[in-house]
Amino acid sequence: MNIRELIQESKLPQAEAETLLAFLMAKPREFVIVRQTEKLSLSIIKQFKEAARKRLANWPLAYLIGHKEFYSLDFKVNKNVLVPRPETEMLVEVILKYAKRQKTGLDFLDIGTGSGAIIVTLAHELKKETSALFDASSFLGLDISKPALAVARQNAKVNNLKEKIAFLESNLLQNIPTKSLKNSHLVIAANLPYLTPKQTKEEPSISREPELALTGGPDGLKYYRQLFKQLKKINPSSLFLICEINPEQAGPIKLEAQKIWLSARLKIIKDLSGRKRFLTVERINIHQ
Numbered sequence: 300m301n302i303r304e305l306i307q308e309s310k311l312p313q314a315e316a317e318t319l320l321a322f323l324m325a326k327p328r329e330f331v332i333v334r335q336t337e338k339l340s341l342s343i344i345k346q347f348k349e350a351a352r353k354r355l356a357n358w359p360l361a362y363l364i365g366h367k368e369f370y371s372l373d374f375k376v377n378k379n380v381l382v383p384r385p386e387t388e389m390l391v392e393v394i395l396k397y398a399k400r401q402k403t404g405l406d407f408l409d410i411g412t413g414s415g416a417i418i419v420t421l422a423h424e425l426k427k428e429t430s431a432l433f434d435a436s437s438f439l440g441l442d443i444s445k446p447a448l449a450v451a452r453q454n455a456k457v458n459n460l461k462e463k464i465a466f467l468e469s470n471l472l473q474n475i476p477t478k479s480l481k482n483s484h485l486v487i488a489a490n491l492p493y494l495t496p497k498q499t500k501e502e503p504s505i506s507r508e509p510e511l512a513l514t515g516g517p518d519g520l521k522y523y524r525q526l527f528k529q530l531k532k533i534n535p536s537s538l539f540l541i542c543e544i545n546p547e548q549a550g551p552i553k554l555e556a557q558k559i560w561l562s563a564r565l566k567i568i569k570d571l572s573g574r575k576r577f578l579t580v581e582r583i584n585i586h587q
């Protein structure tokens with residue numbers, strides 16, 4: 300059997316089949332595209348058929364090839380972490396824009412770091428673009444999942460940021476001593492689980508991703524509510540928080556934030572497809 304025949308037989312979209320086969324053959328995708336009549340070994344055929352079966356059973360392509368591109372960086376992923384989504388790249392952009400306007404070092408927290416995509420990208424971009432801010436800032440990724448943190452640590456290492464980014468197992472902010480954050484200029488990225496149980500159940504394409512990364516209680520806002528309460532107790536020198544949400548949560552999450560921060564600037568930001576995707580909270584502590 301040759302490359303063309305195997306790909307045609309697989310019923311996978313052409314690009315996915317090519318990527319998968321190239322990965323199994325340890326060749327670039329161009330090789331698979333150009334060498335369509337190349338005969339394949341039985342071992343490769345067997346491996347490809349098994350991988351194609353999984354893909355058709357909703358395993359993300361990224362899990363099958365072990366990595367995913369995010370913000371032009373390559374992230375290792377496995378079944379313990381959410382596959383980083385393109386819409387989350389905008390969350391990084393919004394933070395970078397805010398960070399570059401600040402005059403002091405910042406304390407970046409990525410809550411629910413998963414693969415580490417957000418915190419690693421932030422550190423990588425700041426190191427490249429504004430090294431003074433990078434040097435003066437700290438970076439911390441938090442997750443309740445130990446296996447997810449192992450993946451995040453690897454991604455920090457691969458990107459030469461092992462020394463700069465710390466990772467901590469924690470239920471939201473629970474394991475960070477509140478005192479240590481009191482005088483800080485906090486910048487928080489939170490892409491916490493925000494789906495409802497119904498949404499998680501009804502979407503086959505996410506059925507292989509960790510439940511722990513998807514569902515956020517009956518209305519999807521359980522973790523954000525908890526986080527807001529924890530943050531209220533900290534009262535840092537300044538706070539910039541961005542939360543990723545689904546469009547229908549824009550109103551409800553804004554109300555939750557208003558209950559906590561009476562004088563903060565709250566903003567809903569739309570993603571590139573015009574859907575309400577992020578809440579930002581910006582607050583300077585005038586009592587400091």
Ligand SMILES: C[S@@+](CC[C@H](N)C(=O)[O-])C[C@H]1O[C@@H](n2cnc3c(N)ncnc32)[C@H](O)[C@@H]1O
Nearest residue numbers: 381383411412413442443444470471490492512
């Ligand atoms: C939607 S995923 C986001 C992963 C990654 N930040 C990204 O954007 O690709 C949510 C992450 O939050 C973590 N998580 C769930 N509950 C948590 C909690 N109570 N405290 C900290 N992390 C939590 C999950 O393990 C998962 O890695």
